[in-house]
Amino acid sequence: MTALPLVFSPPKGAKKPPRHLADLDIDGRRAAVADLGLPAFRANQLSKHYFERFTRDPAELTDLPAGDRQRLADEFFPKLLTDVRDQTCDAGLTRKTLWRLFDGALVESVLMRYPDRTTLCISSQAGCGMACPFCATGQQGLTRNLSTAEIVDQVVVAARVMRDGEIEGGPGRLSNIVFMGMGEPLANYNRVLAAVRRITEPGPGGLGISQRGVTVSTVGLVPGIERLTAEKMQVRLALSLHTPDDELRDTLVPINNRFKVDEVLDAAWGYAKSTGRRVSIEYALIRDVNDQPWRADLLAKQLRRRGDFPWVHVNLIPLNPTPGSKWDASPKPVEREFVRRLIAGGITTTVRDTRGREIDGACGQLAALEDK
Structure with a gap:
């Protein structure tokens, strides 16, 4: 019988799912936000929207600067499902x-x-x-x-x-x-x-x-x-x-x-x-x-x-x-x-x-x- 793998590795060239806020721990989120040139505390605001309010709609990110909402949503809330x-x-x-x-x-x-x-x-x-x-x-x-x-x-x-x-x-x-x-x-x-x-x-x-x-x-x-x-x-x-x-x-x-x-x-x-x-x-x-x-x-x-x-x-x-x-x-x-x-x-x-x-x-x- 063919041995069954314990861990599956995707075939070469397979696309990875887009990075999402939930892929990162809180420190990783802060670092990713800082990489965009924004204050790290924005990571906590994004986390509250996703994990506590269950939203990722840019129009509902009202505690974030209006000019940053779409960019942050695109960066951290790609559509997965x-x-x-x-x-x-x-x-x-x-x-x-x-x-x-x-x-x-x-x-x-x-x-x-x-x-x-x-x-x-x-x-x-x-x-x-x-x-x-x-x-x-x-x-x-x-x-x-x-x-x-x-x-x-x-x-x-x-x-x-x-x-x-x-x-x-x-x-x-x-x-x-x-x-x-x-x-x-x-x-x-x-x-x-x-x-x-x-x-x-x-x-x-x-x-x-x-x-x-x-x-x-x-x-x-x-x-x-x-x-x-x-x-x-x-x-x-x-x-x-x-x-x-x-x-x-x-x-x-x-x-x-x-x-x-x-x-x-x-x-x-x-x-x-x-x-x-x-x-x-x-x-x-x-x-x-x-x-x-x-x-x-x-x-x-x-x-x-x-x-x-x-x-x-x-x-x-x-x-x-x-x-x-x-x-x-x-x-x-x-x-x-x-x-x-x-x-x-x-x-x-x-x-x-x-x-x-x-x-x-x-x-x-x-x-x-x-x-x-």
């Missing part, structure tokens, strides 16, 4: 957006409102290089990494949508961010980490969302998990495991050919020990593939033997099959038995709310339809 299509469901509480990037690449984000929180699922890559065969994004292959600002801008747009009451339920606040959209976040580690810092840093440096409200997912890139552990942040780690045995996981999650189940779970356990944050084990239940009772028993055993404090919970995901796929969701009686065995084995288990099925909710489906 173009809305191609929006679809809503769940009585207007779920909105999925297909975005076109500056070079024509397509990515998706999903905004989901619940009674106690509002969660945004964002993309970190256009496509994905992990090649999981049951995943719509994995079937597309990898186009490129997203820039820090392309990631952050998904969040800023959603925060503005919530503030302005553009989703059912009236004005509200974006509270949770999950890196579970298109791409493998830890294969774009530096930009994802920078995006997490922009998302969580207090204003005007960032959006001020709690680190505990951010979840970073991975299919099991052990070096990336270890790097994230060393950051000593309070973000949650979600591990897309999908089966507890190497024989099947080598096929379902091809990166398992490099990092086996034991190594991946050891890294996840290390993250939980270091941060005190419970790890989420993501497990897509696939009919007659990974839903056998003995696999539930083995998963419980694998998780239980690594720690005696509640370091982990399992999030079972009823598979949202892609059009023409041979993969299908497990029947409900099979799902219930899987849950029963995990709980009997001492593992906290939930079944994910299946939002967005009627709007091509599985990540990558909307982009695939647009390509066709």
